Amino acid sequence: MAKQIVETPSRALSEFELHQLIMLPGYKTAGMTPGSTDISAPVVKFSRGETPKIRLNFAILSSAMQSVTGAKMAIGMAQEGGLGVIFCSQPIQNEAAMIKEVKRHRAGFVVPDTVSPETPVTEVIKLADEHGYSTFPVVDDEGRLKGYITKNDFDRKRHANLMVKDRMMPVEKMTVAYDDEIQDSLAAAHEKLIVGHHGSLPIVTRDGKLKYIVFRKDVEHHFDNPLAMLDSEKRYLVGAAINTSDYKERIKAVVEAGADILFIDTSQGHTDYVKEALQFSKNEFPGIPVVAGNVVTKEGFEFLVSHGADAVKIGMGPGSICITQEQIGVGRGQGTSILEVAEARGEYFEKNGVYVPIIADGGIRVAKDITVAWALGADVVMAGKYLAGCDETPTKVKTVARIIDGKAVEMREKPYWGEGSDKAKEWMVAGRYGQNDFPEGVEAWVAYAGTLKNHLAQAKAMIKDGMRKAGCSSIKELHEKSVLQILSPGSIKEGGVHDVAVDKN
Numbered sequence: 001m002a003k004q005i006v007e008t009p010s011r012a013l014s015e016f017e018l019h020q021l022i023m024l025p026g027y028k029t030a031g032m033t034p035g036s037t038d039i040s041a042p043v044v045k046f047s048r049g050e051t052p053k054i055r056l057n058f059a060i061l062s063s064a065m066q067s068v069t070g071a072k073m074a075i076g077m078a079q080e081g082g083l084g085v086i087f088c089s090q091p092i093q094n095e096a097a098m099i100k101e102v103k104r105h106r107a108g109f110v111v112p113d114t115v116s117p118e119t120p121v122t123e124v125i126k127l128a129d130e131h132g133y134s135t136f137p138v139v140d141d142e143g144r145l146k147g148y149i150t151k152n153d154f155d156r157k158r159h160a161n162l163m164v165k166d167r168m169m170p171v172e173k174m175t176v177a178y179d180d181e182i183q184d185s186l187a188a189a190h191e192k193l194i195v196g197h198h199g200s201l202p203i204v205t206r207d208g209k210l211k212y213i214v215f216r217k218d219v220e221h222h223f224d225n226p227l228a229m230l231d232s233e234k235r236y237l238v239g240a241a242i243n244t245s246d247y248k249e250r251i252k253a254v255v256e257a258g259a260d261i262l263f264i265d266t267s268q269g270h271t272d273y274v275k276e277a278l279q280f281s282k283n284e285f286p287g288i289p290v291v292a293g294n295v296v297t298k299e300g301f302e303f304l305v306s307h308g309a310d311a312v313k314i315g316m317g318p319g320s321i322c323i324t325q326e327q328i329g330v331g332r333g334q335g336t337s338i339l340e341v342a343e344a345r346g347e348y349f350e351k352n353g354v355y356v357p358i359i360a361d362g363g364i365r366v367a368k369d370i371t372v373a374w375a376l377g378a379d380v381v382m383a384g385k386y387l388a389g390c391d392e393t394p395t396k397v398k399t400v401a402r403i404i405d406g407k408a409v410e411m412r413e414k415p416y417w418g419e420g421s422d423k424a425k426e427w428m429v430a431g432r433y434g435q436n437d438f439p440e441g442v443e444a445w446v447a448y449a450g451t452l453k454n455h456l457a458q459a460k461a462m463i464k465d466g467m468r469k470a471g472c473s474s475i476k477e478l479h480e481k482s483v484l485q486i487l488s489p490g491s492i493k494e495g496g497v498h499d500v501a502v503d504k505n
């Protein structure tokens with residue numbers, strides 16, 4: 001007989017959200033505005049009274065999955081105040097290249113690809129086509145700015161035999177700014193761009209060496225993203241997933257590429273393998289925080305924390321594309337997992353004075369699931385499906401024929417597949433599901449969701465409204481004050497549209 005049979009059913013996050021559990025309204029004061037509603041949370045541990053090293057301005061991570069988080073998604077997530085975690089189911093050098101691509105962007109200050117005066121124009125055409133850039137600074141062997149060449153400076157056919165120096169705009173005719181004059185201030189660079197009527201501004205040292213280019217469109221974009229997650233050099237923060245197979249080489253490569261935080265990416269984190277990867281990382285790279293997981297029990301949380309985890313990721317089976325529970329019969333409802341691990345986090349804090357954040361990974365279908373996950377006790381959520389339809393994923397939008405209510409309709413969708421699916425494994429060098437001969441995830445489609453910016457703007461509005469109506473101004477208050485109630489089948493029906501004929505829109 002099994003050691004124990006837990007007779008209380010484990011509850012899914014969606015089951016809570018989906019008509020089973022709802023937040024009761026709380027007292028909402030006049031001072032509670034969208035601007036004062038705080039959706040930030042720590043994502044690494046901190047001692048009582050101290051400030052965490054990384055606090056997300058929007059407590060959400062994008063999943064470390066091939067179909068979700070490449071460099072573009074990671075930049076977008078950081079711009080919105082969250083964090084993207086680059087997937088590790090790819091060769092080490094590819095993951096490192098994605099991290100480098102994110103770190104190349106310094107919230108408005110870009111370290112550009114350069115060409116030399118002797119570069120053939122054909123080479124510039126090739127670079128422009130490969131990278132999609134239209135402006136290249138021209139520098140000499142010592143990095144001194146000599147000019148600019150843009151795609152408007154040459155004709156692809158007529159000037160194909162010329163060199164950059166024959167067609168470039170020379171530095172003497174350009175507006176440049178000195179680094180000590182701009183002092184890393186985007187506002188100062190912006191002012192100079194406006195006064196000079198320019199679209200871009202090179203920033204050079206007093207001895208003429210190129211440091212950055214500031215593009216006007218990037219600066220304006222940055223001013224639109226006041227919540228952006230930046231490091232001390234104003235570069236976007238980025239997370240890197242690592243696995244328990246090649247972690248020794250992978251950690252070194254992703255840390256050298258600039259990763260700010262590591263995520264040990266396994267479906268079962270209560271193992272010797274995760275312990276070893278965690279210990280290795282902490283010994284070799286003590287300055288880099290490590291999130292470990294996934295676990296779904298109090299014992300799992302305590303195990304990872306005792307081996308140095310800076311945060312713990314929760315979830316086994318709740319992912320939209322996950323078939324782990326069906327395939328192997330191990331897992332837990334996400335709602336129950338969050339409740340139990342949140343209790344363990346509280347006990348650990350009481351005893352040791354160290355707050356170890358917990359991340360609810362998987363099961364987020366709609367914006368209100370995020371609020372419910374926080375209310376249940378999560379500090380941060382991690383989402384795959386909820387973000388997989390956005391423009392910023394590495395996948396392409398397709399028009400797909402579907403039968404809905406017996407009628408054929410064309411839907412705009414994006415592909416979304418599990419890291420344990422056969423498709424993901426084709427690419428994997430080693431990893432969390434790599435050892436198994438059977439799939440633990442499926443290949444699927446999600447509705448196209450437009451830009452990440454618009455998608456998350458709507459999410460933030462709905463989440464903040466829900467928090468305020470529940471009488472809570474922050475995630476901490478959700479943990480302490482929110483009241484959740486289970487709905488009866490009748491109240492579920494009552495809570496939806498009922499007894500009316502709805503117009504088709």
Ligand code: IMP
Nearest residue numbers: 063319320322363384385418419420441
């Ligand atoms: P979603 O947000 O519900 O789509 O869940 C995403 C999460 O599912 C990821 O962050 C992973 O933790 C997990 N996951 C990703 N791929 C697989 C898989 O193939 N099988 C099981 N879980 C997966």
